[in-house]
Amino acid sequence: MAQMTQSADATLPRGFRSAEQGWPRLDRIPHPPRRVPLIGDVVGANVRTPLQDSMRIAADLGPIFRRKGFGKEIVFVWGADLAAELADESRFAKHVGLGVANLRPVAGDGLFTAYNHEPNWQLAHDILAPGFSREAMEGYHPLMLDVAGQLMAAWDTSEAAGRSVDVPGDMTKLTLETIARTGFGHDFGSFERERLHPFVTAMVGALSFAQRRNVVPPLLSSLLRGAEKRNAADRAYLNRTVDDVIAARRASGGGPGDLLDRMLEVAHPETGERLAPENIRRQVITFLVAGHETTSGALSFALHYLAQNPDVLATAQEEVDRVWGDAPVPAYQQVAKLRYLRRVLDESLRLWPTAPAFAREAITDTTLGGTHPMRRGAWALVLTTMLHRDPAAWGENPETFDPDRFAPQAVRARPAHVFKPFGTGARACIGRQFALHEATLVLGLLLRRYDLRPEPGYRLKVAERLTLMPDGLRLHLTRR
Ligand code: HEM
Numbered sequence: 001m002a003q004m005t006q007s008a009d010a011t012l013p014r015g016f017r018s019a020e021q022g023w024p025r026l027d028r029i030p031h032p033p034r035r036v037p038l039i040g041d042v043v044g045a046n047v048r049t050p051l052q053d054s055m056r057i058a059a060d061l062g063p064i065f066r067r068k069g070f071g072k073e074i075v076f077v078w079g080a081d082l083a084a085e086l087a088d089e090s091r092f093a094k095h096v097g098l099g100v101a102n103l104r105p106v107a108g109d110g111l112f113t114a115y116n117h118e119p120n121w122q123l124a125h126d127i128l129a130p131g132f133s134r135e136a137m138e139g140y141h142p143l144m145l146d147v148a149g150q151l152m153a154a155w156d157t158s159e160a161a162g163r164s165v166d167v168p169g170d171m172t173k174l175t176l177e178t179i180a181r182t183g184f185g186h187d188f189g190s191f192e193r194e195r196l197h198p199f200v201t202a203m204v205g206a207l208s209f210a211q212r213r214n215v216v217p218p219l220l221s222s223l224l225r226g227a228e229k230r231n232a233a234d235r236a237y238l239n240r241t242v243d244d245v246i247a248a249r250r251a252s253g254g255g256p257g258d259l260l261d262r263m264l265e266v267a268h269p270e271t272g273e274r275l276a277p278e279n280i281r282r283q284v285i286t287f288l289v290a291g292h293e294t295t296s297g298a299l300s301f302a303l304h305y306l307a308q309n310p311d312v313l314a315t316a317q318e319e320v321d322r323v324w325g326d327a328p329v330p331a332y333q334q335v336a337k338l339r340y341l342r343r344v345l346d347e348s349l350r351l352w353p354t355a356p357a358f359a360r361e362a363i364t365d366t367t368l369g370g371t372h373p374m375r376r377g378a379w380a381l382v383l384t385t386m387l388h389r390d391p392a393a394w395g396e397n398p399e400t401f402d403p404d405r406f407a408p409q410a411v412r413a414r415p416a417h418v419f420k421p422f423g424t425g426a427r428a429c430i431g432r433q434f435a436l437h438e439a440t441l442v443l444g445l446l447l448r449r450y451d452l453r454p455e456p457g458y459r460l461k462v463a464e465r466l467t468l469m470p471d472g473l474r475l476h477l478t479r480r
Contacts, residue, residue: 021378022362023372023374023375024373026066026073028372029064030064031065031066031068032060032061032065032067039069040069049464051385052464057076062079064380074381075381077368078382078384080390080392082368083387083417084418085369089425093361094358094427096116098381099466100359102213105235106210106235109282110283110285111124111128112286112290113282116427123273125430126268127268127275128259129430131258131259132434138332141437143178143181143182144441148174148442150191151442153191154170155450158477159477164475164476164477166473167303168300168469172196174442175292175438176190176199176288179434180288182434184249184284184287185260186248199288202238206289207293209227211466239281242285245284246264263275287431291434294354295439297352297467298421300470302443303446303473304454304460305351305401308454309401313451316341317448320338321448330441335437335444340403342436343405343406345436345440346403347401347402348401351401352470353420356464358384360379361377384420387418388419449479450477450480451478452475453478458472
């Protein structure tokens with residue numbers, strides 16, 4: 001594992017320190033022109049769309065800039081060269097701050113929210129990583145197929161009734177069921193319900209609350225007692241749900257060797273240490289949340305772009321028909337053979353990486369881009385949505401949806417570290433292969449079965465709640 005830092009003051013999470021502390025020459029980094037004293041760069045800011053506001057500011061200010069809101073100043077980086085430097089694990093590591101730190105009351109020292117110096121990160125990483133091996137993935141494949149079958153049964157009913165389908169809603173049902181069943185042997189029964197499971201509602205509440213804490217001043221947020229109360233109720237519901245899942249597994253005397261079995265039964269291969277019960281609770285919440293929300297968004301954006309680009313849809317359908325033939329269900333090995341469909345997915349994740357930013361901190365005093373001195377502990381937010389639009393890496397029309405950007409030759413011609421939907425380094429996404437297998441499988445099954453048409457006049461609107469999701473996306477289906 002790469003070298004990890006110790007917090008200088010363990011009682012003060014780094015996420016709550018001002019960026020100025022580590023950036024001795026902030027004056028070299030541009031900020032928006034109309035800065036309001038004490039409050040900061042709030043002119044034109046929308047608390048519901050902080051990410052898209054930052055994208056607009058980025059386009060004006062260039063590859064590195066800063067934004068200040070209510071005392072917190074954040075340095076954003078999106079230029080390909082600078083982002084490549086931040087990916088250098090000998091100089092930088094994950095920074096747990098902002099939205100990620102705000103999730104600590106929910107996810108504690110679970111894998112995603114653990115500080116680099118917390119021993120539970122390495123322990124859980126080593127115990128859980130084999131749960132994402134090729135063999136493990138092959139074991140999840142039949143369950144993934146079952147859940148996709150439930151989705152298609154629901155879509156068949158909508159199609160027969162001439163109803164359009166709620167894409168983000170249905171993808172969220174699918175991905176929640178998939179991670180719950182493959183990882184924890186739990187069935188939320190999402191497809192038997194009209195509305196989303198209360199677990200999802202509580203989770204979305206917790207994510208939105210964490211996001212709002214980034215953009216609402218602490219003073220005001222303490223006045224929002226109602227929101228605090230709802231958040232406490234959401235957290236309690238999430239805890240109760242996972243406690244029930246864990247209790248059911250313990251009572252059953254063991255499962256099929258899935259993630260939950262690993263958490264409960266597997267000891268660290270070298271130290272023999274095990275995960276503590278409170279940490280297991282945090283890991284289950286982490287995996288249920290991290291394991292479905294982002295994949296649901298990725299599938300939804302891909303379906304949007306497929307429906308909007310009939311040529312791309314036809315090419316992808318031709319590939320699925322050719323590669324899968326008449327096999328009633330695709331075998332595990334046949335999923336990775338859908339190379340064009342993977343490009344569609346990658347290109348959707350390029351334009352809308354559903355975890356749209358990640359933070360990196362200096363693990364030693366260093367200078368970014370030869371110009372910006374950073375003291376150890378100084379951090380910056382990599383704005384992935386803009387890194388994925390940097391013309392230096394992606395050409396003059398980065399807004400154009402073009403899956404051929406991910407053809408092997410095109411990938412080889414690009415510099416390293418310009419495509420980062422899954423983050424970078426030791427703390428990059430542990431579920432990457434899981435998400436890619438699940439999403440490619442489901443897209444393949446859907447394209448083999450349906451033609452997709454957009455709602456007339458739909459224009460993509462992106463909803464933000466720490467992750468990204470196409471807002472109000474509905475599609476019309478026709479059985480092929
Ligand atoms: C398209 C789907 C997904 C995207 C875009 C995504 C994105 C990311 C990103 C950007 C990070 C790094 C965050 C940071 O540096 O702060 C991350 C970490 C993580 N992801 Fe994912 N993810 C996806 C799917 C999944 C799935 C399916 C799982 C679990 C089954 C998962 C579990 C995790 C965990 C546990 C971490 C923390 C890893 C660590 O710090 O050791 N993710 N993900």
